[in-house]
Amino acid sequence: MQEAIQEILKKNQLSVTGSRVKILELFLDQPGALAHGDIERKTGEKFDRVTVYRTLQVFLNKGIIHSIPTADNSVLYALCKDDCGEGHHHDNHVHFVCDKCGNTVCLDEVTVPAIRLPRGYKFSQVQVVINGKCKDCTRE
């Protein structure tokens, strides 16, 4: 785990600091997305609020994480896959928000279907956010 974190930071020419390591740990520890508030709460005693903001901003710029738009307009962040680079995102995968447990996950295995745009429109990025019940919550 620690090696993976070091590698991510090195690859992006970022120095290895407490807050960066801790925040990456949080992302690696669980499969879903994290709200800014979640991160702040889980690191609040160790790092300043401002540091969390700045760290997430750096991760966003470097393409280590991406933000997820949700129907209730809260801000979520999730780890990007390996093929994301600076200013160059491959995050046109599907995001799934469970209405029951509230978890948000990236469904990497689901590909976004081609969408036919009207004449004159050119797309650069397609974000799909699906609300519903996740596989854990449909069992009950």
Added chain:
Amino acid sequence: MQEAIQEILKKNQLSVTGSRVKILELFLDQPGALAHGDIERKTGEKFDRVTVYRTLQVFLNKGIIHSIPTADNSVLYALCKDDCGEGHHHDNHVHFVCDKCGNTVCLDEVTVPAIRLPRGYKFSQVQVVINGKCKDCTRE
């Protein structure tokens, strides 16, 4: 225009008040979506900030407008079509955000394709937000 506004409000059993009329005018005046900030700026001298919040909230509840999640996590609102009712949205159309001019429009003519979810997942709502260049901005 004024008749259309009256009709919308009456149909939803809302009293016709200054702020509601004004805000509906803003939506009817232009084809795209509006950020809360836009609305506040354009009505700021006439209505209190709080009133704008509450009016939008009422419109949301009644299904007169819907909110659009965007990649930068700003809050946008757009008018719903006629077949939206209270607690019952038919807004599974595609939203298009132009990276050049910043406008956001609803592409009602583009239908959201069916997406095959992994086993166990059930969807209730699908939001698609496409970033790119709109038809006005590709011409240049």
Added chain:
DNA sequence: TTTATTTTGCAACAAAGTTGCATCTGTGTA
């Protein structure tokens, strides 16, 4: 016109996000 019900504005507050600056820490170099 009168009355009951809603809506609005105000004030105060809470939460979310930003900025400048001094201090501290990590990294590369000697």
Added chain:
DNA sequence: TACACAGATGCAACTTTGTTGCAAAATAAA
């Protein structure tokens, strides 16, 4: 290992965004 420098952090102050309670005003119905 020690040093110096660039970059990261914490703090304080601030701005923006969103919320709540209550009294005053506006609306709709009788």
